[in-house]
Amino acid sequence: MPLGGCSGDFSALDPAGRSAASIASLWWAMLWGSFALFALVLGLFLAAVLIPRFGRGVSQKRWIILGGLVLPVPVLTGLTFYAFAHGEFLLRGAVSETDEVLEVRAVGRMWQWQFSYPSVPGSAVHTDLLHIPAGRTVEIIAESEDVIHSFWVPRLGGKIDAVPGHSNRLRIRADQPGRYGGICSEYCGTGHAGMHFEVQAHRQEDFREILTGGLHHD
Amino acid sequence: MRHPLLLLILAFVVWSGTFLLVYATQATGCSLGWHNDEIAFWRSPLRLILIVLVLTSLVAIVGTLAWLRRRHKPAAALQTSSFIGEVKTYVAVAAIFSTAFCFAGVFWLTLCPL
Amino acid sequence: MTENQSIHHNPIALHKALDRIWGTKPGWGRLAAVNHNVIGVRFMLTALVFFAIGGVLAMLIRTQLASSQSVFMDAETYGQVFTMHGTIMMFLFAIPFFEGMAIYLLPKLLGTRDLAFPRLGAYGYWCYLFGGMILIGALLAGVAPNSGWFMYTPLSSSVYAPGINSDVWLLGITFVEISALSAAVEIIVTIMKIRAPGMSLDRMPIFAWYMLVVATMMLIGFPPLILGSILLEVERAFDLPFFDPTRGGDPLLWQHLFWLFGHPEVYIIFLPAAGAISTILPVLAGTPLAGYRMIVAAIVSMAFLSFGLWVHHMYTVGIPHVALSFFSAASALVAIPTAIQIFAWLATLAHGRARFSIPMLHIFGFFFVFVIGGLTGVMLAMVPFDWQAHDTHFVVAHLHYVLVGGFIFPMLAMAYYWVPHLTGKQPVQHLSHAAFWMIFIGFNLTFFFMHLTGLRGMPRRVFEYPPEFGWEVLNFVSSMGSFVMAMGFALIALDFILLFKFGRAFRRNPWKAGTLEWAMPTPPPPYNFASIPRIDCRADLLDPDVIGPHLAAGRGYLGIPRDDRMEVLGVNSVTGEPEQLVLLPRQTFLPFWTAVATGSFFLLMLFKFYWATPVALAAVIVCFCLWSRSDASSFDDDAVPIGHGETVPVHIRAESPPSYLAMVLTLVADTTLYISLLFGCLFLWISAPNWPPENLQNPNLWLLILAAATMSLGSIGSRISKKSAHMALVGNGLAFAGHLISTGLLISIAFYSLPSPSGHAATASLFVILCYVALHGVVGSIFAAHALLRALRDHDMSVRALDLKIGGLWHDYSAASGFAAVGFCLLLDSLVHGGGL
Structure with missing residues (x-):
């Protein structure tokens, strides 16, 4: 398969896993809500300026209480608490039951990623290429050897910073086998722009063999 | 320290103190292993401490509002003191709502790094 | 006493007498200027020069990104360019510009002659200018900071940034921040103590409330940044490992300190602009501002909340979810005081009769752009969404919507509103409409689609991207938009040049405003008011056409100049009743020399002549000791007449x-x-x-x-x-x-x-x-x-x-x-x- 296989493959709006999909639907909901609120505020502004006597029947205090409290308080409360629950869902790896999670160490350094699999004996260390099983939650343990980097595979889930001296965890998941683009999203020096990597999601039954070199994976 | 402007911000000063205290306690608790994720989440000692802290400061801010309203006596010109009294009440109510809203997460969200 | 008799109620004689005392001397005497009119304008003009430089850097960025794999700049140059664009716009343009505006406007709105500490204002200006020159010098020499405007360690530490670049940022910005802290102190004290008699807290013009809140935020917000800069500079210079994880330091400490400043900073920039809108919009609508008290409560709440959301820049650094929830909730909450202000402005418009003038056009631009920025801000406050959008071009788009919407458009509205005050001329208005629409359309073209660029995966701060990633069309659109916007700004500049050259003179109060700055001749004399008014209602509901001539004739307080002293009244901070006669220091070169001494300290640090820094510090201390000598302490009466039969003590004998x-x-x-x-x-x-x-x-x-x-x-x-x-x-x-x-x-x-x-x-x-x-x-x-x-x-x-x-x-x-x-x-x-x- 040519390398161009992952072209345009960085879109968070084209999710390929449950984590990314749930965030994408949150985005679409917020987008339509924002359109409505924007239209409302701008509509009121234009009406108040252009239409004589518009809105004069409503007292000033009422204007402020309706628009400044009654409108935003329920919207923000609903959104914020939904987002809390959503965050918990993502922290669990976008699965409701605690099923088995595969741990992967992702070590960032100027300017490449090295992936290793502590729980898979005999697995090789891969540079800029991450193999994961499809349909299973993967926990990335992000670490750094030099400056701060950030591990991000937009189609599979959120991002996590690799901070020197810390190891941070992020759960991602690919629903289907395939190739997904990954990128470093924290500025890490002159090589930052070129710090891409590729994620290959394999069928569960092929995964272990690919890792231990039993199956050719090109 | 009885300047009206200081009384005006008093409720939010309590909010700020709560913020500092709750965040510091949470981080310290995780560092010292008070969260104890072996047992059910609501029995974690860190969570209990945080809940107590949040509820206490909520009571403290409500108390602040009550105290502000009781001790409010027109000292300066009537208009100035009515102005300060009204703004003070708005700010205190905002602080109470903010306390309840900002720290509600201590009841169920993940306490410490995975 | 015959001199006094001739001055009495004679506006022209009074003007001549006051102008001689308060005016800035020509020639080298300009370096001794302490007058707020001069200092305020200097701040604003210098900030505009930096804005132009930052704008050119932005054009370079957009040129580079217009096509994939552009060979226009290499990664190192690009790093310096985007770092300096952010640094200049934040530290050398936005903050100093509104400081200058506050310095210029506040004494006028408060009905007094100058700020509380004119020399401090002058010192702040020189620190700002010299610090800014260090940064621009480094840019020209090709050694500008290159780790991004928030200078994350360890990328900015000596191991990964061994050159002088990071030191330029840390020392230059700290030098500039002296001016922010001194302006904060000066603004608070002025609003609290130096007002027109009778201006109690509830009668202050709303702009004074905004600036009081902003200055207090600066007082609390800047120290963490200054501390962070000191610690990082100490690490770079003397190897004290605060941010080095191998020796017990932590890069996250820098992030906490930086954003503890950095987020309130956004509101520090937005609130003065909101204050300008709260002042201008009611005038244009021809009706008093709605919800004065609610707005005061809203901005006080906003100030506090803005200190509780800095971690929303750090959702991805591995902080536990419960801690993120505090910051996420506060970030969402801060939208409520904003909504209160927006609807107070809408209520004002609805209850008035709006004039669709040029400032109103820019206020429309503000509403359109800022509301979008606020909505995307709420989106980013939500932790799950931020995990995707963080550090992508979505954030770049969001922050430009907030800052351009929340600062640039209001400042343009403000400029069209107040430049007649500054120059005494009214605009000709041939280019104003075209300029607005070019900026407005260009801006939205640049940044609206950039949200999508970010969501399609383009991270911030990349100098090139492979063509097959599918970001090229969006970037090209953004770049084209940015050139339209740049031309719009050039038109604005031309418009103002035309105004200065060919503007029409006007008599008084062209906008029919109710605030005191119009109750003086325009352009304003250095002393603002020939005599100081007594205020008996809210200070944005006055009639400058009546008050102006009354004050010019010396019928207010302090209407008779005494012994060449610069006199203003100090009042009770709550009731506004006169408490003291404040004698201001005369024109002096001391602020200039003190800033030169301070600058020499920073330069010695920058070029690593550490052994010589004690000499520079001693020079700074000696200069400051000289400040206290020239104090007006030889005159200390307990009961000085101030007019209208009232007497007050001189400030050095006063209670507070x-x-x-x-x-x-x-x-x-x-x-x-x-x-x-x-x-x-x-x-x-x-x-x-x-x-x-x-x-x-x-x-x-x-x-x-x-x-x-x-x-x-x-x-x-x-x-x-x-x-x-x-x-x-x-x-x-x-x-x-x-x-x-x-x-x-x-x-x-x-x-x-x-x-x-x-x-x-x-x-x-x-x-x-x-x-x-x-x-x-x-x-x-x-x-x-x-x-x-x-x-x-x-x-x-x-x-x-x-x-x-x-x-x-x-x-x-x-x-x-x-x-x-x-x-x-x-x-x-x-x-x-x-x-x-």
């Missing part, structure tokens, strides 16, 4: 003079810095790897307690000295000796009793804390020496006790900081050795 409040505020900022330092060190214990240190020897505790105890002699001594003339000598001598001994002890502990501070961040923390207290001892001994000299010179200290009271505050604070250091050492010791609590 402005400089006393200024000292309190300075100590508030100082305390914030100290608390940030102590919390920062505790944060390292919690978060940093490689803790506890292998051999943390605590400093000799008894020696430390002895140092704190001797430090408190300053506090005791200053109390004793108040008892009698005789005791003044004893008390101040005691204070002086106490400070000196304590400083000596602290320095000996720091340098001899502690293990090498470069070994571990814990030792480095203790070292810096000791140095902090020792520095207070040095300054305290200078205060004590000054008091001692006065006690030797004149005996009656009780009358003009102002400088002694100020010194007393310092002595108390340094004693407290000494004991806090002891407490901190004990705490750290028990945490490290006790293996927890």
Whole structure:
């Protein structure tokens, strides 16, 4: 398969896993809500300026209480608490039951990623290429050897910073086998722009063999 | 320290103190292993401490509002003191709502790094 | 008295007399300017020059990104360009510009002649100019900062950035921030104390409320940044490992300190603009501002909430979810005070009859752009969404919507509204419409689709991208839009040049406003008001057409110039009743020379001539000591007539003079810095790897307690000295000796009793804390020496006790900081050795 296989493959709006999909639907909901609120505020502004006597029947205090409290308080409360629950869902790896999670160490350094699999004996260390099983939650343990980097595979889930001296965890998941683009999203020096990597999601039954070199994976 | 402007911000000063205290306690608790994720989440000692802290400061801010309203006596010109009294009440109510809203997460969200 | 008779009620004679006293002298005398009109305009013009430079850098960025794999710039150049674009726009344009606007406008809106500390304003300006020149010099020399405008460590540490680049940022920006802190103190004191009589808190123009809140936020918000910069510079220069994870430091400490400043900063920039809208919009709508009290409550709440959301820049650094939830909730909440203001403006418009003038067009631009920025802000406040959008072009789009919407459009509205005041001319308005639409359309073209670019995966700060990633069309659209926007700004510049050249003169109050700045001739004379008004209703509902001539004829307070003194009235901060006659210092070169001395310190640090820095510091101290000499302290009457049959004492004999409040505020900022330092060190214990240190020897505790105890002699001594003339000598001598001994002890502990501070961040923390207290001892001994000299010179200290009271505050604070250091050492010791609590 040519390398161009992952072209345009960085879109968070084209999710390929449950984590990314749930965030994408949150985005679409917020987008339509924002359109409505924007239209409302701008509509009121234009009406108040252009239409004589518009809105004069409503007292000033009422204007402020309706628009400044009654409108935003329920919207923000609903959104914020939904987002809390959503965050918990993502922290669990976008699965409701605690099923088995595969741990992967992702070590960032100027300017490449090295992936290793502590729980898979005999697995090789891969540079800029991450193999994961499809349909299973993967926990990335992000670490750094030099400056701060950030591990991000937009189609599979959120991002996590690799901070020197810390190891941070992020759960991602690919629903289907395939190739997904990954990128470093924290500025890490002159090589930052070129710090891409590729994620290959394999069928569960092929995964272990690919890792231990039993199956050719090109 | 009885300047009206200081009384005006008093409720939010309590909010700020709560913020500092709750965040510091949470981080310290995780560092010292008070969260104890072996047992059910609501029995974690860190969570209990945080809940107590949040509820206490909520009571403290409500108390602040009550105290502000009781001790409010027109000292300066009537208009100035009515102005300060009204703004003070708005700010205190905002602080109470903010306390309840900002720290509600201590009841169920993940306490410490995975 | 015949001179006074001729001046009486004769506007022209009065103008000549006042202009001679208040005016800035020509030629070299310009460097001695202290007048707020001059300083304010200088701030704004300098900021505009920096805006132009930052804008050119933005064009370079957009040129580079217009196509994939562009060969226009290499990665290193691009790093410097985007770092400097952000740095210049934030630190050298936005903040100084509104400072200049506040410096220019506040005394006029408050109905007085100048700010509380004209020399401080001048000093701040020179610090800003010199600091900005260091940064621009580095840009021209090709050694500009290159780690992004928030300078994340370790990328900006000496290991990964060995050049001078990061030092330029840390030292240059800290130098510039002196002007922000001095402006904060000056603005607060002016609003609290230097107003027109009768202007009680509830009658202040709404802009004064906004600036009071903003200045207070600056006072609390800037110290963490200054502390962070000092610590990082100390790490780079002397290898004290605060941010180095291999030696017990933590890169996250920098992020916390930076964003603890960085997020309030956004509101610090937005609120002055909102204040301008709250002032202009009611005038354009022809009706008073709706919900004055609710707006005051909203901006006070906003100020606090804005300090509780800095971690929303750090959702992806591995902080636990419950902690993120506090910041996420606060980030969502802060939208409510914003909504209250927006609907207060809508209510004002609905109840008035709006004129669709040029300022109103820009206010429309503000509503359109800022509301989008606010909505995307709420989206980013939600943790799950931010995990996707963080550090992508979505954030770039969002922050430009907020800052351009929340600052640039309001500032343009403000410019079209107030430039007639500044120049005395009205615009010709041929280019204004076209310029607005070009900026508006260009801006939205640039940044609206950039949201999508980010969501399609393009991270920030990449200088190239492979064509197959599918970001090229979107970037090309953004780049085209940005060129349209740039042309719009060029048209705005041309429009104002035309205004200066061909503008039409007008009589008074062209907008039919109700605020005091229009009750004066335009362009304004250096003294603003020939006499000071008495205010008997809210100060945005006045009639300048009536008040103006009345004041010009000298019928208000202080209508007769006396002995070439610059006089303003100090009032009770709540009721606005006159309390004191404040004598302002005359024009002087001291601020300029002090800034030169300060600048030499920063340059010596920058070029690593550390051995010479004590000389520069001594020069700074000598300069500041000279400030106190030229004080107007020779004149101290208890009852000076101020007109209308009223008398007040001169400020040095008054109950609460402005400089006393200024000292309190300075100590508030100082305390914030100290608390940030102590919390920062505790944060390292919690978060940093490689803790506890292998051999943390605590400093000799008894020696430390002895140092704190001797430090408190300053506090005791200053109390004793108040008892009698005789005791003044004893008390101040005691204070002086106490400070000196304590400083000596602290320095000996720091340098001899502690293990090498470069070994571990814990030792480095203790070292810096000791140095902090020792520095207070040095300054305290200078205060004590000054008091001692006065006690030797004149005996009656009780009358003009102002400088002694100020010194007393310092002595108390340094004693407290000494004991806090002891407490901190004990705490750290028990945490490290006790293996927890």
